[in-house]
Amino acid sequence: MTGETELNETPVEAAVADPGQREMPGGVVSESLEALDASREDIQISIRGLGKTYRTDDSETVAIEGFDLDVKKGELISIVGPSGCGKTTLLRMIAGLLEPTTGSIVIDGRVCEGPGPDRGMVFQDFALFPWRSVRRNIEFGLEIDGTPSADRAARSDELLSMVGLTDFADARVHELSGGMKQRVAIARALATNPDVLLMDEPFGALDAQTRNLMQENLVNILSQTDQTVIFITHSVDEAVYLSDRIVVLTKRPATIKSIFDIPWEWPRDRAAPEFTALRKEILEELREENVMN
Numbered sequence: 001m002t003g004e005t006e007l008n009e010t011p012v013e014a015a016v017a018d019p020g021q022r023e024m025p026g027g028v029v030s031e032s033l034e035a036l037d038a039s040r041e042d043i044q045i046s047i048r049g050l051g052k053t054y055r056t057d058d059s060e061t062v063a064i065e066g067f068d069l070d071v072k073k074g075e076l077i078s079i080v081g082p083s084g085c086g087k088t089t090l091l092r093m094i095a096g097l098l099e100p101t102t103g104s105i106v107i108d109g110r111v112c113e114g115p116g117p118d119r120g121m122v123f124q125d126f127a128l129f130p131w132r133s134v135r136r137n138i139e140f141g142l143e144i145d146g147t148p149s150a151d152r153a154a155r156s157d158e159l160l161s162m163v164g165l166t167d168f169a170d171a172r173v174h175e176l177s178g179g180m181k182q183r184v185a186i187a188r189a190l191a192t193n194p195d196v197l198l199m200d201e202p203f204g205a206l207d208a209q210t211r212n213l214m215q216e217n218l219v220n221i222l223s224q225t226d227q228t229v230i231f232i233t234h235s236v237d238e239a240v241y242l243s244d245r246i247v248v249l250t251k252r253p254a255t256i257k258s259i260f261d262i263p264w265e266w267p268r269d270r271a272a273p274e275f276t277a278l279r280k281e282i283l284e285e286l287r288e289e290n291v292m293n
């Protein structure tokens with residue numbers, strides 16, 4: 001971890017040293033026992049009692065309430081739920097871009113209090129820099145970190161090869177297809193080797209065929225790294241294809257409706273009876289939430 005992370009985060013031991021509850025900028029941090037729980041070695045992210053209420057002068061929207069979840073190191077968790085239930089709100093809080101109203105998020109034993117280089121983000125609209133080449137997009141985080149140029153070039157070479165874009169290193173973003181742009185965005189997010197990759201509908205803007213290819217690409221890329229991934233999607237098919245676990249959220253305010261474990265290896269066969277049966281079961285859960293809307 002770099003010095004910047006240290007500034008942004010509080011060791012969980014400090015939270016534990018203060019018995020009971022502790023006032024944090026984001027609200028009240030959960031009990032010390034829960035923080036201790038988060039120090040278990042196999043847990044990368046531990047979320048306890050998380051809530052977010054958006055307030056304006058004349059309105060109040062409770063987006064998330066009483067949300068608890070542990071994510072294991074190296075796990076790929078998909079979050080699915082009805083539109084507007086609070087998925088992006090949840091991801092932005094884990095990214096440290098949005099302050100929780102209640103509860104705590106502990107990442108690798110430290111209470112999350114802001115963004116840090118331990119978390120990389122990938123967005124639906126790619127969010128690439130159009131004036132930079134593919135290589136210089138990938139190297140962006142390394143430049144910010146002050147990584148020497150020879151090391152940056154070595155790392156971007158490695159990532160360009162991993163995402164299959166070596167021949168496009170000097171291309172500009174506008175010369176790329178949607179799928180290629182998203183591969184650049186993934187490589188950029190991985191460049192600083194974050195512990196956690198946060199992906200918000202990353203393949204939502206792609207056509208169905210490219211989307212399936214990108215899912216295969218992602219599985220290949222992640223098999224060469226050890227990132228923990230939280231993946232938001234509207235596509236149950238995508239979630240069943242990619243995930244170790246799928247978390248289904250209720251309608252707003254979002255809480256956990258159910259969690260599905262998927263023990264199958266990759267590549268997964270979308271036509272397999274167990275694949276379609278699980279897909280159907282999750283779709284039914286979502287339908288119930290939408291009907292309740």
Ligand code: ADP
Nearest residue numbers: 054061063082083084085086087088089090252
């Ligand atoms: P999802 O990603 O599941 O579609 P969001 O997390 O974007 O849902 O939004 C959850 C709820 O919070 C929605 O009702 C949305 O209108 C509301 N919301 C999101 N951002 C804000 C904001 N900045 N101010 C007020 N309300 C917001």
